[in-house]
Amino acid sequence: MKIAKFNGKGEIFYTIQGEGKSLGKPTVFIRSSLCNLHCIWCDTDYTWNWKNTPYPHVFDQTPGYEKYDKKEQIVELSTAQIIEEIAPYACKNLVLTGGEPLLQQKAWVELMAQLRKKDAGYWFEVETNGTLLPSSEFDALIDQYNVSPKLENSNNSMKIREKPEAYAFFRQSPKAWFKFVIAQQADLEEVLELIKKYDLPSHKVYLMPEGTTPEQLKSKQSWLVEQCKQYGFHYTDRLHIHIYGSKRGV
Numbered sequence: 001m002k003i004a005k006f007n008g009k010g011e012i013f014y015t016i017q018g019e020g021k022s023l024g025k026p027t028v029f030i031r032s033s034l035c036n037l038h039c040i041w042c043d044t045d046y047t048w049n050w051k052n053t054p055y056p057h058v059f060d061q062t063p064g065y066e067k068y069d070k071k072e073q074i075v076e077l078s079t080a081q082i083i084e085e086i087a088p089y090a091c092k093n094l095v096l097t098g099g100e101p102l103l104q105q106k107a108w109v110e111l112m113a114q115l116r117k118k119d120a121g122y123w124f125e126v127e128t129n130g131t132l133l134p135s136s137e138f139d140a141l142i143d144q145y146n147v148s149p150k151l152e153n154s155n156n157s158m159k160i161r162e163k164p165e166a167y168a169f170f171r172q173s174p175k176a177w178f179k180f181v182i183a184q185q186a187d188l189e190e191v192l193e194l195i196k197k198y199d200l201p202s203h204k205v206y207l208m209p210e211g212t213t214p215e216q217l218k219s220k221q222s223w224l225v226e227q228c229k230q231y232g233f234h235y236t237d238r239l240h241i242h243i244y245g246s247k248r249g250v
């Protein structure tokens with residue numbers, strides 16, 4: 001599997017789930033590389049923002065920021081190698097993230113199947129942008145989908161960010177929970193439209209402030225909580241950002 005490379009190794013780390021339904025749960029994260037979207041504010045752009053691609057990013061304004069050399073950002077790990085990497089952690093909760101993990105479903109299926117065979121107690125969550133359909137094999141192994149559909153604020157065209165067949169799948173899955181990144185009022189209105197259009201279950205919707213620093217998150221907290229109260233959505237923060245700041249591997 002293509003894993004994001006960090007400090008010469010695969011980006012695999014033990015922390016607490018910082019977002020959404022499982023917030024606070026001790027969890028091992030495995031960050032796969034590659035994404036089919038190109039969100040302008042993406043905080044894991046080292047999984048897709050390759051040199052000689054046209055996608056703009058907010059970091060373009062940051063002095064010294066450069067698009068990434070694909071070869072330098074990916075490490076190919078076998079299922080056995082990934083199992084070896086996670087072995088030292090006394091934790092059976094895994095989050096498959098990225099990038100977009102559903103781009104590499106076959107490799108995840110092999111990993112999940114082998115781990116379950118060893119220990120039925122494994123719990124598998126996946127962080128997905130909700131544009132790709134899970135295979136039946138993948139769906140059979142996964143415990144929870146954290147579906148984070150992208151809005152206009154992501155700067156992806158509607159054609160690539162809004163896939164009706166994927167919405168149809170996740171809206172009916174008992175394992176799926178929705179998490180929308182909200183930067184401003186217009187985003188909230190877009191979420192309300194999507195909920196109506198795809199008949200999403202409101203009680204399974206989380207709103208999360210946009211931001212990669214505690215200051216950015218804090219500036220939106222109280223406003224967003226009021227919106228959650230008004231519409232009956234859950235609020236989720238980005239706990240790992242408050243605790244660790246904007247760092248990799250936490």
Ligand SMILES: Nc1nc2[nH]cc(C(=O)O)c2c(=O)[nH]1
Nearest residue numbers: 016017018019097127240250
């Ligand atoms: N602690 C922690 N929680 C997270 N929840 C979703 C994450 C992600 O990047 O997918 C993430 C992450 O990178 N770290």
Ligand code: SF4
Nearest residue numbers: 035037039042099129
């Ligand atoms: S879908 Fe996720 S990983 Fe892909 S560009 Fe958007 S924020 Fe980044």
Ligand SMILES: [Mg+2]
Nearest residue numbers: 043044097098
């Ligand atoms: Mg993240």
